[in-house]
Amino acid sequence: xxxxxxxxxxxNLGDRIQDIRPYGHGLINDTFVxxxxxxRHVILQRINHRVFPEPVRIMENLRTLGIHIRRRQDEANxxxxxxRLPEIFSARDGKDYVTDxxxxxxxxxxxxxxxxxxxxxxxxxxxxxxGYALGRFHALTHDLAPARLHETLPxxxxxxxxxxxxxxxxxxxxxxxxxxxxxxxxSFVEVRSGLTRALETARHAGRLRLRxxxxxxxxxxxxxxxxxxxxxxxIDLDTVQPGLIQHDIGDCLRSxxxxxxxxPADIASVRFDLDICRAILGRYLSETRDFLTPDDYHYIxxxxxLIPFELGMRFLTDHLENDLYFKTDWPGQNLFRAxxxxxxTAAIEREEERIRSLIAELSQE
Ligand code: GN1
Ligand code: MG
Numbered sequence: 001x002x003x004x005x006x007x008x009x010x011x012n013l014g015d016r017i018q019d020i021r022p023y024g025h026g027l028i029n030d031t032f033v034x035x036x037x038x039x040r041h042v043i044l045q046r047i048n049h050r051v052f053p054e055p056v057r058i059m060e061n062l063r064t065l066g067i068h069i070r071r072r073q074d075e076a077n078x079x080x081x082x083x084r085l086p087e088i089f090s091a092r093d094g095k096d097y098v099t100d101x102x103x104x105x106x107x108x109x110x111x112x113x114x115x116x117x118x119x120x121x122x123x124x125x126x127x128x129x130x131g132y133a134l135g136r137f138h139a140l141t142h143d144l145a146p147a148r149l150h151e152t153l154p155x156x157x158x159x160x161x162x163x164x165x166x167x168x169x170x171x172x173x174x175x176x177x178x179x180x181x182x183x184x185x186x187s188f189v190e191v192r193s194g195l196t197r198a199l200e201t202a203r204h205a206g207r208l209r210l211r212x213x214x215x216x217x218x219x220x221x222x223x224x225x226x227x228x229x230x231x232x233x234x235i236d237l238d239t240v241q242p243g244l245i246q247h248d249i250g251d252c253l254r255s256x257x258x259x260x261x262x263x264p265a266d267i268a269s270v271r272f273d274l275d276i277c278r279a280i281l282g283r284y285l286s287e288t289r290d291f292l293t294p295d296d297y298h299y300i301x302x303x304x305x306l307i308p309f310e311l312g313m314r315f316l317t318d319h320l321e322n323d324l325y326f327k328t329d330w331p332g333q334n335l336f337r338a339x340x341x342x343x344x345t346a347a348i349e350r351e352e353e354r355i356r357s358l359i360a361e362l363s364q365e
Contacts, residue, residue: 003100004032008044010098011089011108015040025220027326029238033111041111042089046104047238051325055105057150058238059096062088065212065240068144083136084233086110112233115223120259126229127256127279133231134217134252134280135287138245141212142291146242149212153239156215157247159196159310163189166313169320181339185316188342192309198302199244207295213248215239218255246299249284250307253277258344262337270343272351274358277304282362297363301356305348312341 004020015036023033023043030046047055066085073082087110091098098106121127155161166189177183202208214221216239223233255262257276260269281300285292316338318325323334348355 004044007098007100007106008034011091013042013089043109043111046106049104052152058152059107061149061152061240062237064148069140072140083133084112086112112223114226115232116226117220118224121276124279127276128283129231130222130256131280131283132287133222133234134248135284137214137234139287144212146210146212149241151241156239157243159306160200162310162313163193163196166317169317182335185338185342189313195306195309198306199246199299202299203244208244208299210242211245212240213243213245215241215243217248217252246303249300250303253280253304254308256280262340264340267339267343270340270347272344272347274354278358285362297359300359304355305345308341309345312338312345315341
């Protein structure tokens with residue numbers, strides 16, 4: 001029996017297991033889909049405990065989030081159409097998870113049927129849907145006190161801490177590199193070191209406040225209904241924790257506005273699409289405008305530039321540390337991923353004026 005089979009048997013799925021297969025493209029956790037003998041599907045995940053120091057906290061956050069969102073949705077005036085959260089299957093011992101012989105935590109979540117993810121948008125309506133979903137997620141959670149949520153991943157989106165780690169990785173003695181792509185990446189980071197502090201400084205100054213965030217709203221994590229093409233769920237809730245909504249806005253736009261994706265055949269095809277940005281942000285703001293402050297708007301551009309830069313720096317540091325964090329299929333893949341995110345950062349910098357005027361325009365509506 002494979003480890004996933006052994007673990008799956010420890011959950012109360014209400015059905016017998018027919019088949020288990022690897023699923024999705026996550027860079028951190030291992031994901032499988034179980035098919036039961038009655039044709040139902042369940043997501044089974046092994047949480048990467050090198051990344052998440054206390055995985056039990058993820059499950060506690062998921063419960064807290066679920067209770068809060070359901071209470072908000074039960075309030076009057078909310079339409080029938082709303083975001084869904086995956087169901088949590090309990091283990092036969094009553095817990096929300098199973099721990100395997102190696103100490104890793106596994107969980108089983110409801111599979112939201114008749115949905116799919118998109119590799120890239122094919123029409124503006126899909127981009128508006130992504131904006132709706134992120135905005136709705138923030139609107140449903142902004143009144144949940146952030147202290148009610150654990151930090152599942154301490155330091156996640158702490159760009160100055162990532163920069164300090166990057167510097168440590170650079171300082172380690174290794175062969176002098178003549179790899180021009182690597183040298184270019186190193187100087188790309190060094191000349192932007194000031195950028196890393198932008199959001200943290202604003203937060204410490206009290207200009208931005210902590211709120212619950214999704215943490216990883218990349219395009220892969222939006223589930224579109226197969227028929228209506230509407231987003232019905234935002235999945236991958238491991239990084240739900242206190243953060244800045246700017247982290248989510250920046251991450252969503254980083255992922256969605258680059259139609260070439262995170263692993264393009266040609267880095268030259270990486271760009272930042274302003275029409276997609278307009279569709280997402282416009283719809284996002286129609287869900288969130290009631291509780292956003294002038295400073296919230298002010299820091300949107302900074303976040304759009306910072307988050308791809310931060311992710312590039314994280315990939316680059318992992319490359320320098322011999323790929324300990326992100327899964328790789330080939331040597332040098334994390335360096336390649338870093339180059340893609342830096343190409344996107346550069347594209348955003350070239351469009352700065354137009355992005356800033358777009359944000360100003362949308363904030364007036
Ligand atoms: C990781 O595992 P996955 O693909 O959901 C990462 C995100 C990155 C993303 C880039 C916990 O998410 O921060 O934006 O890769 N998650 C963590 O694809 O580090
Ligand atoms: Mg994730």
